[in-house]
Amino acid sequence: MARTGSGSLLYRRNVKLDHFLKINTERTVYERIRAYEPCVVVSKTINKVYMHVVLSDECVYLTEYPPRTLTTAFSFRRVRDIELINDLPDFLSGKDRELCQHIRVTYLPERPTTKSRDWLRRDKKEGLPPAAPPYRRNSHCPTVMQTSDEFPALRTQSANGTEEVPMLPPTRSASWPNQESLGLLKVPHPPAPPHRRSSSSSPSPPDQRVNISESGQVPRRIGSFLSRLLRRDDMKDKEEREAELHFYAVSETSRFYLHLQSSWNSFIIRSTLLLDPLYRRRCSISSDSPPEKRPPAISLERTAHLFGQLTAELLQKEISVESLYLLLQELRTAAHRNAALRRLFWRSSEVCAFLVQTLEDSLHGCQSLTADQLLLSTLIVQTLAVMFRETEVEPARHFLLSAKKGALASRMLLALLCDPVLKSGNQRSLVDCELQALLADYLDAACSLLFEMLLLGQEASRCSPFDNFLSVGWILRVMQPHPHLLAFISYQAQHVVLVLSDLQEPFLSPAQSVLLFQRCRLLLACLQYNSHLAHHLRSHFREEFRYSVKLSYAREKLPPHYPISQPTLRLVEQILTLHKPLLTNTRALMFEKGL
Structure with missing residues (x-):
């Protein structure tokens, strides 16, 4: 589950909010919540309201302070x-004003739409259903379904059933509780007088408030006040236009911005790759199979049991290369x-250490x-890269990679580097060409x-100013003594140039677009955080x-309907901007020398 807090890499739990989310959301929704943090929220229709911002892997939700209802603010597919x-x-003062992070x-x-998709809206003849069994409606957010086929070799039997993406049934009043929940009374500075509050944040009149009866039912209502605020502008015209939502975290060491960036990166990568039918099959996502024919999600207990079995087989002594390869394929597919x-x-440190050791032996243990x-x-x-996805709030990951001054992380970084050119004779045989293709993969x-390691480093750089372990600068410094680092970085830069030249194919595939995005992030990190690599x-x-x-x-090259296209274009623009000063200085130096 997500953690919250500030001042350290690991978050502290907000017990009250965590309990609210757990009892008011389905398990599939609750397990995908990655972080939450109290922030001052500002938009065109929300005027400086202190709220909880809840982050999942697909959406950002808002809930009152204290929590009453949960409303979708936006989906990452629209960001x-x-x-x-x-x-x-201006609305903060003193130390809070200086420490605030504005996102x-x-x-x-x-x-x-004619029929609102907001979970808070009901049919006029429909009241709030009982708390048990939970009320379900299909979500408008794309969701990766988890099935019992996640371990293809270790087969499990389960009955066919449906697993709809549940929306969030409120068990308390959906109206604002009082005036205090609408202001900045929780921020440590005096609140604004009531007569100066924005009209958009005023409480509902008494005759419009919702009271819970003894039977647990509430009168019919159009929707929550917050829901109407977030959607009021959408009803004015049907044309898509950009909107802004501002979060003010009153903490200098808040990690919420990094969590937002990480979740967005993961979402645009996954949603772009899902445009590839081969990737969809690998993730067992088929648009042709209806939801009612998909098996239910595997339980956490069953997942732990099957992972334990797979771990025992991986770590057995004298395992053959063929068996190891098949087990790793199964692990990657399940992940x-x-x-x-x-x-x-x-949480199982032995498996990660085993993979790093195997990589060292396989890639660097032989002459050829x-x-x-x-x-x-x-x-x-590939397996290690998948394991990094959407696990940044997992405390075990930080503990494992930062233990012993980042010993395992250092080994992982050095093990993955290799010479991008095979050493062979003057005449390249067919075998050499096949090996070069495998090396390119x-x-x-x-x-x-x-x-993925650099994403981890960005979080560590931001929230651990006195601890250089796992920061972006530390990652690049660890790799700097490696004899093949410059050749490795040059290979990645050459492929960025080749992909973006006008000599290539007109459009990139989803996988090629994601790889271009990742390579651009790598080059940008080299230019920004390491002078040696930047000079090279x-x-x-x-x-x-x-x-x-x-x-x-x-x-x-980048199709506009790819979610990753616009972020990649911004990275390319940043890289080109960082090269401009060098070009100007070079021309000036040549002019001075009369060249």
Whole structure:
């Protein structure tokens, strides 16, 4: 479950909010909540209301302070940008004003429909259903269904059934409780006088308030006050237009911005990859099979049991390469489908250490690489990369990677680097060409894993100013002594240039687009956090980034309907911007020398 708090890498639980979320949401929704934090919320229709912001892997919800109802603020599929704004809010004062983090989310509001999808809206003849059994309605958010086929080798038997994405049934009054829940009374500074409050945040008149009867039923109502506020602008016209939602976290060390960025990154990567039918089959997501024919989600207990069996088989002595490969395939496939399994992976330190050791032995234990070694190494790196997805709030992951001054993380970083060029004779045989293709697959997977490590490093850089372990700078410094680092980074830069040149195919596939996004994040980190790598990239790729990599080419390569296209274009623009000072200084130096 998510944690909340500030001042440390691991969050403290808010027991009251956690209990509210647990009893008012289905298990499939509750397990996907990643973090929550109290923030001052500001939008065009919400005027500085102190609320809980609840973050899942697909949506951001808002609930009152204290919690009463839960309403969807926006879905990540509608987000266009998430920024950290450097300003001092006028409505705060003193230390709170200086420590506040201002987060701005730009998104496209949902289009109004004839039948609202908000879980708080009911039919005029329908009242609030009893608390048990829970009321269910289909969600409008895309959801990855977890099935009992998550472990293909370790088969389980389960009855066919449906697992709809449940919406959130309120068990308390859906109206605002009082004036205090509408103001900034929880922020440590004097609240505004009541007569100065915004008219949009005034409480409902007494005759419109909802009271819970002894039978647990409430009178019919159109929807919550907050829900109407979030959707009022959408009803004015049907054209899509950008809206802004502002979060003010009164804490200098708040990690909520990083959680928002991480969740958004995970969502745009997953939703882009899901456009590929092969990836959908790997995740057992089929648009052709109706929900009623999908098996129910596997239980946490069953997941833990099957993971324990798989772990025992992986760690057995003298396991053959063939058996190891098949078991790792099963582990990777199950991790794609089951978020709970990814959390269990980090709680079992033996499995992660075993994979790192196997990667070291397979990739660096011999003078020359074979096809079997490359295939096994690629599968190990792909498995590790999947395990990082959506597990940033898992405490076991931080404890494992930061233990002993980041010993295991250092081994993982150094193990994944290799020479991108095979050493062979003057004449390249067919076997060498096949090995080079396998090596290219490995280097793609290694970039994806390094991308996940850099996301981890960004969080550590932000929230642990006195601890350099696992920060982006620390990650790049650990890899710097490796003899193949510069060749590895050059390989990734060359492929960015090749993909964005006008000599390539007109459109990128979903997998190619995701890989381009990850490579751009890697290059941007090198330019921003490591002077040695930045100098290498600027000196060796100055002409390529000047003439070949253009934003117009990138727009032609990235289909606009890919969720990852716009974030990738922003990364390309940042990379090109960081190269401009170098070009100017180079021309000035040549002019001074008369060249």
